[in-house]
Amino acid sequence: xxxxxxxxxxxxxxxxxxxxxxxxxxxxxxxxxxxxxxxxxxxxxxxxxxxxxxxxxxxxxxxxxxxxxxxxxxxxxxxxxxxxxxxxxxxxxxxxxxxxxxxxxxxxxxxxxxxxxxxxxxxxxxxxxxxxxxxxxxxxxxxxxxxxxxxxxxxxxxxxxxxxxxxxxxxxxxxxxxxxxxxxxxxxxxxxxxxxxxxxxxxxxxxxxxxxxxxxxxxxxxxxxxxxxxxxxxxxxxxxxxxxxxxxxxxxxxxxxxxxxxxxxxxxxxxxxxxxxxxxxxxxxxxxxxxxxxxxxxxxxxxxxxxxxxxxxxxxxxxxxxxxxxxxxxxxxxxxxxxxxxxxxxxxxxxxxxxxxxxxxxxxxxxxxxxxxxxxxxxxxxxxxxxxxxxxxxxxxxxxxxxxxxxxxxxxxxxxxxxxxxxxxxxxxxxxxxxxxxxxxxxxxxxxxxxxxxxxxxxxxxxxxxxxxxxxxxxxxxxxxxxxxxxxxxxxxxxxxxxxxxxxxxxxxxxxxxxxxxxxxxxxxxxxxxxxxxxxxxxxxxxxxxxxxxxxxxxxxxxxxxxxxxxxxxxxxxxxxxxxxxxxxxxxxxxxxxxxxxxxxxxxxxxxx
Numbered sequence: 169x170x171x172x173x174x175x176x177x178x179x180x181x182x183x184x185x186x187x188x189x190x191x192x193x194x195x196x197x198x199x200x201x202x203x204x205x206x207x208x209x210x211x212x213x214x215x216x217x218x219x220x221x222x223x224x225x226x227x228x229x230x231x232x233x234x235x236x237x238x239x240x241x242x243x244x245x246x247x248x249x250x251x252x253x254x255x256x257x258x259x260x261x262x263x264x265x266x267x268x269x270x271x272x273x274x275x276x277x278x279x280x281x282x283x284x285x286x287x288x289x290x291x292x293x294x295x296x297x298x299x300x301x302x303x304x305x306x307x308x309x310x311x312x313x314x315x316x317x318x319x320x321x322x323x324x325x326x327x328x329x330x331x332x333x334x335x336x337x338x339x340x341x342x343x344x345x346x347x348x349x350x351x352x353x354x355x356x357x358x359x360x361x362x363x364x365x366x367x368x369x370x371x372x373x374x375x376x377x378x379x380x381x382x383x384x385x386x387x388x389x390x391x392x393x394x395x396x397x398x399x400x401x402x403x404x405x406x407x408x409x410x411x412x413x414x415x416x417x418x419x420x421x422x423x424x425x426x427x428x429x430x431x432x433x434x435x436x437x438x439x440x441x442x443x444x445x446x447x448x449x450x451x452x453x454x455x456x457x458x459x460x461x462x463x464x465x466x467x468x469x470x471x472x473x474x475x476x477x478x479x480x481x482x483x484x485x486x487x488x489x490x491x492x493x494x495x496x497x498x499x500x501x502x503x504x505x506x507x508x509x510x511x512x513x514x515x516x517x518x519x520x521x522x523x524x525x526x527x528x529x530x531x532x533x534x535x536x537x538x539x540x541x542x543x544x545x546x547x548x549x550x551x552x553x554x555x556x557x558x559x560x561x562x563x564x565x566x567x568x569x570x571x572x573x574x575x576x577x578x579x580x581x582x583x584x585x586x587x588x589x590x591x592x593x594x595x596x597x598x599x600x601x602x603x604x605x606x607x608x609x610x611x612x613x614x615x616x617x618x619x620x621x622x623x624x625x626x627x628x629x630x631x632x633x634x635x636x637x638x639x640x641x642x643x644x645x646x647x648x649x650x651x652x653x654x655x656x657x658x659x660x661x662x663x664x665x666x667x668x669x670x671x672x673x674x675x676x677x678x679x680x681x682x683x684x685x686x687x688x689x690x691x692x693x694x695x696x697x698x699x700x701x702x703x704x705x706x707x708x709x710x711x712x713x714x715x716x717x718x719x720x721x722x723x724x725x726x727x728x729x730x731x732x733x734x735x736x737x738x739x740x741x742x743x744x745x746x747x748x749x750x751x752x753x754x755x756x757x758x759x760x761x762x763x764x765x766x767x768x769x770x771x772x773x774x775x776x777x
Contacts, residue, residue, distance in 0.1 A: 189478070190334075190335055190476065190477055190478040191332050191334070191335055192335070193335045193477070194335035194336045194752070195336070195719070195721055195750045195752065196336070196372065196409050196410070196721065196752050198332040198334075198335060198336075198338065198752075199332070200371050200372070201330065201332055201338070201367075201368070201371060202234075202235060202332050204367075204371060205235045205236075205328060205331075206235060206236055206240065208326065208327070209235065209236055209240070209326065210240070210244060212298060212322075212324055212326065213241070213244035213245075213246070213266075214244060215296075215322055215324075216264040216266060216294070216296050216321070216322060217263075217264075218245065218262075218263035218264055218294075219245050219247050219261070219262040219263050219264065220244070220245050220246045220247065220248075220262055220263070220264040220265075220266055221246070221247060221248035221249065221250065221257075221260040221262045221264070221265050221266070222241070222246055222248075222249045222250070222266050222267075222268055223249075223250050223251075223252050223257065223265060223266065223267045223268070223279075223282070224249060224250070224251055224252060224268050225252050225267075225268060225269040225270050225272075225275055225300075226251050226252065227270065228268055228269070228270065228300055230341075230443055230444030230446075231328065231331050231341050231444060232268070232328075233444060234331050234332065234333065234444060234445060235328070235331065247260070247262055248260040248262060252267065252269065252275065252278055252279070252282075253278065254278050254281050254282075255281065255282070255285060256282070256285035256286065257282050257285070257286060262293070263293065263294060264293065264294050264295075264296060265286075265293050265294070265295050265296070266295075266296045266297070266298060267279055267282075267295070267296070267297045267298065268298050268300060268326075269297065269298070269299060269300065270299070270300055271299050271302060271303065271304030271306075271307045272307070273306065273307060273310050275307075276307050276310040276311050276314070277310070277314065279297070279311065279316070280310075280311060280314035280315070280316045283295060283316045283319050284314075284315070284316065294321045295319045295320050295321065296320060296321055296322040296323075296324075297320050297322070297323050297324075298322075298324050298325070298326050299323075299324070299325045299326070300325070300326045300328050301325065301326065301327050301328050301329055301360060302325050302327070302360070303323065303324070303325040308323065327363065327367070329360050329361075329363055329364030329367060330364040330367065330368065330754060333444075333445055333476070333758070334445075334476050334477050335477055336739070336742075336751065336752050336753060337735060337752075337753050337754075338752070338753070338754040338755070339754070339755050339756075339757060339758050340357075340360060340361065340364060340754075340755070340756045340757065341444070341757055341758070342357050342360065342756045342757055343757055343763075343767060344357070344767060345357035345727070345728055345729070345756035345757055346418055346627070346728035346729055346756070346757075346764065346767060346768070347623075347627075347767050347768055349384050349727070349728060350419060350626065350627045350628070350728075351623055351626050351627060351768065355387060357727075357756055358384055358387050358388050358391065358727070359391060361388050361725070361727060361756065362388050362391035362392040362395060363395070364754075365388070365392050365413070365725070366392060366395050366396070366399075368410075368723075369396075369404070370404055371406075372406065372408070372409040372410060373404065373406035373407055373408035373409055373410070373710065374396075374404070374406075374408055374704050374706055374707075374710075375408060375410045375411075375412065375413045375704060375723065376408060376411065376412075376703060376704055376706055377411060377412040377413070377701070377702075377703060377704075378392075378412075378413045378415070378701070378702040378703070378704065379412065379413070379414045379415070379680060379685070379699075379700070379701050379702075380414070380415035380416070380698075380699065380700050380702075381415070381416055381417060381420050381676065381692065381695065381697060381698075381699045381700075382415070382416065382417025382419060382420045382696060382697035382698075382727070383417065383696070383697040383698070384415075384417045384419075384697075384727045384728070385415035385416060385417050385697065385700075385727060386697065386698050386700060388415055388725075388727065389415060389700065389702055393702065393704075396704065404707075405707060405709075405710065406710075407710055407712060408706065408710065408712060409721065410721050410722070410723045410752070411712070411720040411721050411722065412720065412721075412722040412723070413722070413723050413725065414677060414680060414722055414723070414724045414725065415725050415727060416673055416676070416677070416724065416725065416726050416727065417696070417697055417727050417728060418726060418727060418728025418729050418730075419627070419628055419696050419697070419728065420672070420673065420676070420695050420696055420697065421671065421672040421673040421676075422588070422592045422628065422629055423589060423592045423593065423672065424666075424671040424672060424673060424731060424733075424734060425729065425731050425759055425760065425761050425764045426585045426586075426588055426589040426592070426629075426761050427585075427589065427666055427669060427761070428761065429665065429666070429731055429732055429733035429760065430489055430490055430491075430665060430666055430667045430733065431486070431487055431488060431489060431490065431665050431732060431733050431736045432485050432486055432487070432488055432489075432490050432493050432544075432547075433475070433486040433487065433732045433735075433736065434665070434731060434732040434733040434736065434760070435490050435547050436475070436543065436547070437731075437732050437758075437760050438760050438761070438762070439546075439547060439550065441760075441763070442475060442732070442758070445474055445475055445476055446472055446473065446474055446475065447472070447473055447475055448470035448471070448472050449470060449471045449472075449473065449542075449543065449546065450470065450471070450546065451467040451468065451469060451470060451471045453471075453542040453543075453545060453546055454467075454471040454539070454542055455467055473539060473543075479536055480533065480536070481500060481533065481536045481537060481540055482536070482540065484496065484500075485497070485540065486732075486736070487665075487735075487736035487739050487740065489656035489657075489659070489664050489665065489667060490544075490547065491656045491657070491667075492656050492657045493540075493544055494544065495657070497537065497540060497541055497544060500533075500537055501537055501541075504530065504533050504534050504537060507526075507530050507533075508530060508534075510523060511523050566586075566590055567601060569586070570583065570586050570587060570590070570605065571608070573586065574608045574609065574612055577612060580609070580613045580617070581761070581762050581765050581766065583609060583613075584609075584620070584624065584765050585761045585762075585765060587605050587609075587630065588624060588629040588630055588765075591629065591630050591631060592629065592640075593640050594633070594638060594640070595633060595636065595637070595638035595639065595640060596631040596632050596633035596634065597630070597631070597632060597633060598632075598633055599632050599633070602630070602632050606618075606621055609621065617769075619769075619770035620768065620769045620770055623768045623769070623770060624765075624768060627768055628696075629768075639694040642691070642694065643672070643691055643694055643695070646688065646690075646691050647670070647672065647675045647676075647679070647688070647691060648670065648675070649663075649669060649670045649672060649675065650663075650668060650669060650670075651663040651668050651669075651670065652668065653668075654667055654668040659740065662674050662675070662678065662737040662740055662741065664740075665733040665734070665736050665737045665740075666733060670737075671731075671733065671734050671737055673726070673730075673734055674734055674737040674738060674741070677722075677724055677738065677741070677751070678741055681720075681722070681741075681747070681748070681749045682747075682748070682749075685699060719747075719748055719749055719750045720748060720749050720750070721749075721750050721751075721752065722749055722750070722751050722752070723751075723752050723753075723754060724738060724751055724752070724753055724754070725754045725755065726753070726754070726755040726756070727755075727756055728756060728757075729755060729756060729757045729758070729759035729764055730753065730755040730757075730758065730759065731758075731759060731760055731761075732758070732760075735753050738751040738753055739751070
């Protein structure tokens with residue numbers, strides 16, 4: 169069994185505390201949610217009296233790192249941490265072994281193997297299991313079948329539904345949510361979503377207005393309203409923080425995630441992948457080379473950086489179109505350089521003292537600038553290979569373009585994104601074209617991908633034309649989804665996030681705020697699933713008295729995933745003067761086109777494909 173590196177949970181305890189601070193900077197103090205999660209964790213750990221070792225389901229270490237750093241665990245007598253693997257547990261002189269796991273049957277088999285190996289060695293340890301986010305009768309039955317259920321002193325659940333990722337961003341990090349809903353007809357993720365929304369309302373007050381679009385949105389709203397009725401006697405007396413909840417199905421807007429995001433943060437995610445607020449980057453650009461030294465001592469470990477709004481420069485550039493980032497970095501470099509030059513003007517003891525007190529902040533700013541300059545250079549070097557824009561769909565040459573990409577053996581994910589994009593924009597593909605694409609893909613990339621193509625069809629991303637009317641041109645024109653000259657430097661519309669394409673999901677959100685969905689009733693009927701409005705009765709005395717000029721707050725919940733470009737577009741709308749609305753974003757999963765398509769693949773590509 170592998171010892172878990174503490175770095176993921178420790179990863180600078182100071183930076184985690186800084187992160188906790190910036191969670192409270194926004195319109196809604198999301199640190200309240202984080203603190204509630206930490207309190208529950210402490211209470212469970214205290215149930216297991218004495219020294220402890222935690223055995224982690226590796227997938228959980230990232231999300232838990234956003235809730236509790238290692239110092240909190242250590243305060244509650246956690247002395248060792250291991251990754252869940254088959255075989256005997258590593259030696260640890262502790263009284264309690266706690267398994268932190270998702271409710272997966274295959275993980276129960278590994279736990280059973282761990283425990284039976286311990287029993288053979290006459291272990292006197294106490295075993296406990298914490299299911300995240302819910303207990304599972306099936307899992308407990310599997311442990312019983314394996315003969316180890318009676319070995320557990322505590323069997324509990326840790327309801328970690330919504331994790332604060334930033335001051336305006338929550339994610340469940342439920343990677344299979346879209347697949348479960350649209351391929352497997354499994355509503356588990358929707359139940360977790362409804363429970364998560366109930367938790368939010370317990371902390372931030374009842375949300376009076378609910379709007380939704382899509383089948384899954386309707387189901388979540390129904391579940392939540394039913395839960396509300398069941399707990400009618402325990403109404404909280406908290407003044408509502410959120411005015412409106414908007415539930416949006418991902419399949420209402422299938423096109424947006426397929427295109428390459430063109431914001432700075434979006435491109436980082438597209439190319440390198442952002443996981444639990446961190447990115448791993450090639451180390452060469454970040455090496456400090458000394459004069460005369462060769463490359464023999466260049467680091468080989470990836471450079472790991474935390475990405476959130478606690479970093480001033482990142483908060484400033486993350487949502488910009490990548491073409492506007494260079495100018496922003498150049499401007500910041502001049503400001504930092506001028507600040508350092510101020511030291512020459514410091515003459516008196518007081519002035520020198522003031523300069524010295526500002527030095528740590530200035531050095532941090534210079535380090536941040538160096539990091540983001542390096543990232544921008546990395547992206548610029550390789551970005552053209554990753555760009556999958558919406559523009560080929562308007563072209564008559566799209567078939568030829570896709571054929572050329574297949575002939576060059578471009579990555580399969582890129583091909584699938586392009587083919588699905590063409591299908592979505594044209595209400596399907598002509599039978600002849602679809603058969604040709606399928607044949608070429610299977611012959612070039614392997615016949616095992618027939619399962620993936622079937623999944624894409626089932627999810628509605630790929631389909632043959634049936635002769636029914638293509639509504640996309642009407643939707644595009646009515647909602648103004650294409651902008652010929654998007655202003656990337658000083659944007660005046662959300663279309664800047666894709667250099668000319670406005671995400672349909674965000675346009676719907678924008679129109680809901682003003683002038684309202686009644687103005688686009690016909691378009692809403694063309695999009696998948698019902699649209700609806702619900703009201704939740706507030707306890708007497710909790711109706712908000714709005715101050716003049718005070719903005720309303722909407723929680724936008726994406727069921728099936730959201731991209732960083734869509735998040736950037738919502739932040740743009742929050743900052744527009746006179747919009748009267750601020751947005752907090754929640755999702756089942758932070759996605760990009762690659763991770764989204766991979767979640768639908770039955771045999772994901774190897775890293776070399």
